[in-house]
Amino acid sequence: MSDPAVAAEQELDATLRKLAEAHKMASLGRLAAGIVHEINTPIGSILSNNETIRRSLVSLRKLLAAAVEAGQAPPPRTLAVLDTLASLTDIDKIACERILAIIRGLKTFARVNESDIQKVDIHEIILNTIKLTNCVFRRRISVETEFDENLTAVECYPGLLNQVFLNLVVNASQAIPNEGTITVSTAVEGDQVHISVADTGTGIPEDVRPRIFAAGFTTKPIGEGTGLGLTITREIVEDTHGGKISFESEIGVGTTFHVWIPLRQPRSQERS
Numbered sequence: 001m002s003d004p005a006v007a008a009e010q011e012l013d014a015t016l017r018k019l020a021e022a023h024k025m026a027s028l029g030r031l032a033a034g035i036v037h038e039i040n041t042p043i044g045s046i047l048s049n050n051e052t053i054r055r056s057l058v059s060l061r062k063l064l065a066a067a068v069e070a071g072q073a074p075p076p077r078t079l080a081v082l083d084t085l086a087s088l089t090d091i092d093k094i095a096c097e098r099i100l101a102i103i104r105g106l107k108t109f110a111r112v113n114e115s116d117i118q119k120v121d122i123h124e125i126i127l128n129t130i131k132l133t134n135c136v137f138r139r140r141i142s143v144e145t146e147f148d149e150n151l152t153a154v155e156c157y158p159g160l161l162n163q164v165f166l167n168l169v170v171n172a173s174q175a176i177p178n179e180g181t182i183t184v185s186t187a188v189e190g191d192q193v194h195i196s197v198a199d200t201g202t203g204i205p206e207d208v209r210p211r212i213f214a215a216g217f218t219t220k221p222i223g224e225g226t227g228l229g230l231t232i233t234r235e236i237v238e239d240t241h242g243g244k245i246s247f248e249s250e251i252g253v254g255t256t257f258h259v260w261i262p263l264r265q266p267r268s269q270e271r272s
Contacts (some may be wrong), residue, residue: 069233
């Protein structure tokens with residue numbers, strides 16, 4: 001017969017994962033419009049360039065045919081047309097790479113391989129989150145990074161940390177009413193990595209601060225927030241990863257959230 005406490009803990013863990021996944025899907029839904037726009041722009045560029053290439057090829061064929069028929073070498077304009085085609089091809093390549101990067105980032109965020117601890121580059125996870133959120137607020141907010149070059153791979157649940165960083169970056173962007181800056185920093189501190197997400201927003205009112213991690217609490221209008229984002233974030237950081245999360249805020253200056261995650265997870269240490 002199983003220990004009721006163990007069973008309850010397992011049920012709580014399963015519920016947390018379901019909540020995190022539901023919140024992740026809701027976050028993806030809110031990002032969808034920006035992502036679609038971000039993909040449509042390079043696709044439109046490719047389609048436009050392809051039409052230009054098609055017309056250029058028709059002109060090139062006519063020029064070459066006329067030159068050959070007259071027993072002459074291709075006229076100088078042929079080289080100019082070829083240069084145009086080469087330039088458009090380069091633009092198409094860049095546009096395609098941009099699309100692939102967006103799709104790759106979306107797939108990385110949406111994947112559900114959270115059941116196993118993995119050794120990952122935490123900077124890559126952060127940059128992936130920034131790419132996704134830039135689709136929404138890049139014209140209004142600049143995101144800067146200050147990464148510790150000494151940080152190597154971190155053992156964690158990458159899918160869950162994706163959710164943590166998304167929650168913190170999106171919250172930071174929502175705290176900035178107009179233009180501003182979000183700075184994401186990392187630093188190795190002993191056997192932990194310290195990640196901070198700082199914004200130049202309005203700051204958190206003092207009466208709100210004690211409830212900031214409470215389930216169901218939100219300062220957003222009805223329909224715009226679930227009140228679960230920071231609750232799930234704290235559960236993922238502290239309960240799932242054995243880390244710590246805190247924040248400091250000053251009205252009119254901004255807010256900084258601090259996250260500490262062990263470089264190695266206990267389960268991994270037990271196996272070694």
